[in-house]
Amino acid sequence: MTKVGIVGATAYTSLELIKILLRHPESEISYLGTRRMAGTKISEIFPVLTKIFEMPCSPLGEGKVPGDVDLVFMALPPTVSMQFVPQFLDAGIKVVDLSADYRFAEKSVYERWYKVKHTDPSHLKAAVYGLPELFRDKIETASLVANPGCYPTAAILGLAPLIKRDLIDTDDIIIDAKSGISGSGRTPTEATHYCERNENLEAYNVGVHRHTPEIESIVSLMGNSDPFVYFTPHLIPMIRGLLCSIYVQLKKEISNEEIRDLFNNLYGGEPFVRLSRDGTFPKTKDVTNTNMCEIAVKVVGKRVLIFSSIDNLMKGASGQAVQNMNIMCGHNETMGLI
């Protein structure tokens, strides 16, 4: 039985973690840490948990490390997370960090894009990027896993089979991404107002979204190149769901069938990646509330088009976090996730 803590318990991703863990037969939630809501029952923050899970939240602070926890999920915002991660690691607690604070091999890239000094460079170096389909071996023995961003998860899973075989130009990767609104978090702003979002669609953070260097960083790891990613996210009027439509240039002619074979070879044994049936393309609805990534590929002209879809709160955040926990703690990798 893995004893689990959740830090930053009021985020949407924390609610998802709780829902998954309540179904997980070999773990139990023993700690909910929060900066501002200590003493409040989690069911008052998320009434959906009333009569189901009513644990009170504990204060989060320097030196306040829970005694009886094997692993914590950190659901704090980037730049805040790294203030608290060290004390958990130092107490021998494994960490899955859902923020961006430990995702970059290069400290300088993090600092350039997040505009703060990284305060925990030693753990940064030791952290493993928690995309199990690519880094399962390292995750098994890691004590700190950086859970990938939602867009990078879908994008990298869509690109990996082609990059590993060096089939595409990595300096001209075009990712037109679309996400539901829950990706914007719980804070009410004009941008999350129902009347602004519903029946509306727009691109945002064009050319400056922080998931760009995260994708480039992993592409670089896979391909030993200096990649350039044109990454453009769009806000879609739906709560959950994420689709990356990816346009890449082929280095040589290759057929649809060969590419499908490539993907099937890499992902055939994966429980959480599947190819769309031939001739069809992923619907986000078909991965909503699941930890699945569904991918379709199609050669058009000199390019291959890749469509990669996940639930941004599941495979894009909390589902993948539990998948990582399962690997780190020796549970069946799909436990609690199907």
Place this chain on the structure above:
Amino acid sequence: MTKVGIVGATAYTSLELIKILLRHPESEISYLGTRRMAGTKISEIFPVLTKIFEMPCSPLGEGKVPGDVDLVFMALPPTVSMQFVPQFLDAGIKVVDLSADYRFAEKSVYERWYKVKHTDPSHLKAAVYGLPELFRDKIETASLVANPGCYPTAAILGLAPLIKRDLIDTDDIIIDAKSGISGSGRTPTEATHYCERNENLEAYNVGVHRHTPEIESIVSLMGNSDPFVYFTPHLIPMIRGLLCSIYVQLKKEISNEEIRDLFNNLYGGEPFVRLSRDGTFPKTKDVTNTNMCEIAVKVVGKRVLIFSSIDNLMKGASGQAVQNMNIMCGHNETMGLI
């Protein structure tokens, strides 16, 4: 040509007013007053107006009355509106007030429900309730019209034919009301967050919504009784549209046909009220972006059920406000509204 001002120019209802007035051949907007955004162009507040209508907003304040205006629409919140209405009236400008500040014949009722002292009781007495189908004559000669609330507009138009003939018990009027989210205004709150509102439905302000006394007050005017209204509004995951489902007890047996005749007699000549085709019930979509109120009636058991539907921003606010302006200023009543 009527010269028009809009005060409180940043509200959703102001955008609707502008859109309507841009199509109105015998009026022109000559003033936009705002408490906080003076100097800003209205097209920066509502980008939809870019290249269409880009007038800058003027400051609103004591003594700051525009010189060249015949009528102002007041789109300020209740309790704020009555601070500014007197200075416009005193300058000889007609006023259509979209707030609740001048809707109540009884000052004490206003003060009990809005929890402030009424600071302009003299104009309150002179104000006319701007429901043209019931009070057209008075509106024609009024200088201050209190534009009705959205729920009261739909509810009262649904009830009026029955109450005028004394056919129902007015002490047991049950109004189950449903509204789109734009009725909640533009302020971002947890309650207007897309992820909270979409795929969600709830009752709110049960038994305490301020439109209850407004409906009771007009029912009382029509029926010389002491009415009791059970009014329960619900938030519906859509931007615009409002439906009142009304359940009232018949004093004596009466057929569907007789009731339809009653409604047809009262509303047959009205440009903005229609009955649903026999056997059908109003869809809010069929009145969206129009100034129409669609009503259906059906006798069931000892009760008659009434369904009354409007666009909360049009017949429920800005459309009706322009209808009132047309009546007050001698334009064709439907001008700009079809």
Place this chain on the structure above:
Amino acid sequence: MTKVGIVGATAYTSLELIKILLRHPESEISYLGTRRMAGTKISEIFPVLTKIFEMPCSPLGEGKVPGDVDLVFMALPPTVSMQFVPQFLDAGIKVVDLSADYRFAEKSVYERWYKVKHTDPSHLKAAVYGLPELFRDKIETASLVANPGCYPTAAILGLAPLIKRDLIDTDDIIIDAKSGISGSGRTPTEATHYCERNENLEAYNVGVHRHTPEIESIVSLMGNSDPFVYFTPHLIPMIRGLLCSIYVQLKKEISNEEIRDLFNNLYGGEPFVRLSRDGTFPKTKDVTNTNMCEIAVKVVGKRVLIFSSIDNLMKGASGQAVQNMNIMCGHNETMGLI
């Protein structure tokens, strides 16, 4: 381990059944019966199941009873279900029927509202109405359980505490009900077209919805009266979720607190019924994807208002069906449902 069959496997409710049963540790799906899609894998019908559950569907027909099944869920339309239920019962298989075919104690009421002759009157008599909170004892030993309709589930759970104590007039029960579109089933029609349903709201089947006699029938069982229910359903632009807003007349004065106590007494020990926190009202979102029914009560004037909310596909259909299976087969009642 309970071996389970699902008949009518292509309905939305069947997909929900499958999702629940995949998480249920003491049951397994061993049969999927369908009238028209035999041979097709269920994952082709519901791509969301690809790589998760890909069982082929079996033909459904006279005499075609699967050998190795302990209990079947019947997800066929009303009037069709009763053609197949007898052959399963005769083979010693327990049945939870999600259609209306076995919900009425009075055959004549069924025949009047469903406009067909009931072809299986003997089993009709033996069937138990599957609302565990009221009929748990009978369900335990039943071989045929009629799973309640979605609206009746919410309505009856909201009314039961008051009717059992004889506190309200049962001849004037007003139920203003609202449901997401999944309640309309999977068949594409003008009425389920996205552009007709989104940003739209309407009442339907006013005074003639078939859940009216179902509610009246159970109210009658509880209260020994001749009830009259004004039941008006509305279509809400959301996929899942159902709210009944109920207005009933009190026989005598009673306080909010007393009524809350009454509800707490009856439902305090129930795993799937909860009261809203005092002063709040149920949001359908807070029961979506759960088997919970959330209820709030408030006395206003001479009436008590009750708000009762469920997920129409869960507590209103498939969740409750599994709850019934758990009771019938001796599993923990909440198994697979939290």
Place this chain on the structure above:
Amino acid sequence: MTKVGIVGATAYTSLELIKILLRHPESEISYLGTRRMAGTKISEIFPVLTKIFEMPCSPLGEGKVPGDVDLVFMALPPTVSMQFVPQFLDAGIKVVDLSADYRFAEKSVYERWYKVKHTDPSHLKAAVYGLPELFRDKIETASLVANPGCYPTAAILGLAPLIKRDLIDTDDIIIDAKSGISGSGRTPTEATHYCERNENLEAYNVGVHRHTPEIESIVSLMGNSDPFVYFTPHLIPMIRGLLCSIYVQLKKEISNEEIRDLFNNLYGGEPFVRLSRDGTFPKTKDVTNTNMCEIAVKVVGKRVLIFSSIDNLMKGASGQAVQNMNIMCGHNETMGLI
């Protein structure tokens, strides 16, 4: 006063045409032609028109040309339209055809993509592509205007300033397009079912959408090249609105400012094209229910990204059709459209 007919009166685009024309001071609808609903009042087909515009539909057929019509809008499906267009032209009636039947200079391209023989090649040759911003002069004197497709309108307006100056590689134009569901028409199918479309997102017709050759054909006209367009449309869970996110390769370095100047020069005087404010990107909501196309451009790396947004039923269909009528009949080009 232009006397107008609408053929194929039951389409969504026809409802939009009617709404616009009711506000148009110098035209009147004198004919509604339909293949299947002759005799029915248009207000029964679109109840939103009840009490506003209740003209009965006339039969459409060989030789059945209305006597008193100056211009007809054809809102029939492609391949059907060209069966009826000749008889109107032959009777001296101007035609704006909203189908694809007259959009292609090359008959063979039409026949390859629409998989039928073109039955009216002579008029095809004379037809003018109705994009006023590019072909205003020809439209002025045309008797047959082919109203552009929704996607091509947004795409071409976004590309034109760059192609005219030969600034981009036209053999690598990537258009990731997103559209609301009304683009799929009124026929109820599984693909337009509310529960399939809401909270869902998907690419469709990848590499095979018929708007691909339409865009290529106009790009070719502007640039004298042999263009290749990667066009991928996506279905977005909203009723109206369309965004093309376009990624093209620059032939030489050029700054954001220079590109904005280019667009401002071409479109500064256009009433229905505007650039987003600097640093912002178009929201479809800001063009909904208007005839505006809003465009933003941003240089990223070696590419320029273009975002072009319209209301698919307005500038993408009926609004542009009326704009064309205004030009063809000598009305002010914006009449009825603001």
